[in-house]
Amino acid sequence: MRKHYAILLVSIVIFAAAVRFTLAPNLHLEAREDVLLFQLWGYSERLHGLTNAYSADVGHPFFRNVPLPNYLPPYLYILYANDWLRTFLQPGSDIGTTLASVIAKTTPIFFELGTILLLAAIVRRKAGERWALITASVYAVLPPTLFVTAGWGQVDTVNTFFMVLCVWFLERRQHLWASVAFTVAFFVKMQSLALLPLLIYEIVRYGNWKSILRTVGAGFAAAILLTAPFLLHGKLLDVLSVMTAAPGSYPHPSANAFNVWWLFSGGHWLARSDMETILGVPMVKIGAVLFFAAVAFALWFRHRVKHPDVLWLTAAFLAFSFFMFPTQMHERYLFPFFALLLPAIAAHRPARWLTAALSITYTWNLLVVFIIITHDQGRYGTPGLLLGNFWGGSFIVALLQVALYVGMGVWFWKMLHQRRTP
Numbered sequence: 001m002r003k004h005y006a007i008l009l010v011s012i013v014i015f016a017a018a019v020r021f022t023l024a025p026n027l028h029l030e031a032r033e034d035v036l037l038f039q040l041w042g043y044s045e046r047l048h049g050l051t052n053a054y055s056a057d058v059g060h061p062f063f064r065n066v067p068l069p070n071y072l073p074p075y076l077y078i079l080y081a082n083d084w085l086r087t088f089l090q091p092g093s094d095i096g097t098t099l100a101s102v103i104a105k106t107t108p109i110f111f112e113l114g115t116i117l118l119l120a121a122i123v124r125r126k127a128g129e130r131w132a133l134i135t136a137s138v139y140a141v142l143p144p145t146l147f148v149t150a151g152w153g154q155v156d157t158v159n160t161f162f163m164v165l166c167v168w169f170l171e172r173r174q175h176l177w178a179s180v181a182f183t184v185a186f187f188v189k190m191q192s193l194a195l196l197p198l199l200i201y202e203i204v205r206y207g208n209w210k211s212i213l214r215t216v217g218a219g220f221a222a223a224i225l226l227t228a229p230f231l232l233h234g235k236l237l238d239v240l241s242v243m244t245a246a247p248g249s250y251p252h253p254s255a256n257a258f259n260v261w262w263l264f265s266g267g268h269w270l271a272r273s274d275m276e277t278i279l280g281v282p283m284v285k286i287g288a289v290l291f292f293a294a295v296a297f298a299l300w301f302r303h304r305v306k307h308p309d310v311l312w313l314t315a316a317f318l319a320f321s322f323f324m325f326p327t328q329m330h331e332r333y334l335f336p337f338f339a340l341l342l343p344a345i346a347a348h349r350p351a352r353w354l355t356a357a358l359s360i361t362y363t364w365n366l367l368v369v370f371i372i373i374t375h376d377q378g379r380y381g382t383p384g385l386l387l388g389n390f391w392g393g394s395f396i397v398a399l400l401q402v403a404l405y406v407g408m409g410v411w412f413w414k415m416l417h418q419r420r421t422p
């Protein structure tokens with residue numbers, strides 16, 4: 001059986017890779033501004049030096065007023081390598097080619113394949129080989145994973161891999177490595193912060209002061225290693241400026257995320273400020289209070305429910321809450337939810353229905369935003385940009401996603417009430 005399992009798992013990974021690398025060269029499936037921006041940043045790093053990425057003008061002859069990178073160093077290293085590979089494989093070529101797009105998508109695709117293997121290994125230990133293969137297959141064909149990575153050309157799968165790795169280490173009580181994995185996830189995309197409450201809870205609950213210091217020290221050591229070239233060249237302030245500038249960069253109730261705040265947007269995501277008030281309280285503060293309430297509920301759930309999957313359920317709920325309540329959320333910030341919930345589908349039927357339903361509504365969310373972005377190429381960012389048919393389209397999707405979130409909360413509440421999983 002073990003031999004057959006290995007053959008089937010490798011077949012799933014090969015199939016997943018084939019589908020993704022078939023989609024990757026199709027430039028009409030990607031948001032060109034995003035992918036070109038990644039390529040321009042890599043071009044600038046190679047032209048001006050890696051550690052000057054946050055300060056040097058891109059200087060490309062055909063592109064003006066290119067924004068400086070808003071990613072932390074780890075992904076800049078990948079972009080630097082991408083541009084080096086582009087010039088090596090296609091000397092004299094410029095950015096924007098099909099080859100450059102495929103190269104830009106290759107690293108995220110590899111991490112997605114790695115996530116498939118990681119999920120299979122996790123589930124195999126918990127539920128056996130059959131469910132491991134089912135879980136790997138589901139993640140391999142989920143529409144959001146195919147579209148975001150191989151189509152759109154985004155990098156959310158990279159931090160998702162390390163978020164899954166973090167929870168896996170927590171499950172094994174390897175808190176030091178969990179801290180390292182979380183730090184890498186955070187430095188790839190800061191939205192991974194959603195996992196921090198669970199990480200802190202596990203470290204404090206199961207550690208003593210010595211182990212806590214070691215775990216925190218490991219996280220700081222990982223941060224230093226990840227930013228070492230910038231530290232050695234006196235560019236630490238550049239890195240910190242990216243961190244501090246992230247909150248408030250899109251000061252709107254919702255930046256295309258069909259969540260609670262999208263219901264208040266009217267479809268004009270750039271026309272309203274999250275400092276506008278509801279009953280005298282700014283939306284941004286209401287969102288923060290709702291999120292921290294969700295965190296408290298999640299940690300209470302983690303503390304009270306005794307089940308091998310409780311960490312995965314808690315992590316998925318935190319990821320969903322982070323998408324649902326804080327203002328300024330992008331549509332792609334829900335992406336890690338699926339990988340964090342899938343290890344629980346073997347033992348929890350509601351998790352299967354939630355995965356299926358949310359994959360449909362979330363894909364709709366992604367497609368609506370993608371169509372508008374590609375349709376408005378060259379003027380993306382225009383104040384008052386209207387995303388499609390609000391009342392007949394995006395409002396309904398947002399309402400469905402809010403309903404699914406409430407349904408997940410009700411499911412968790414029942415589990416809390418019963419002190420066991422149904």
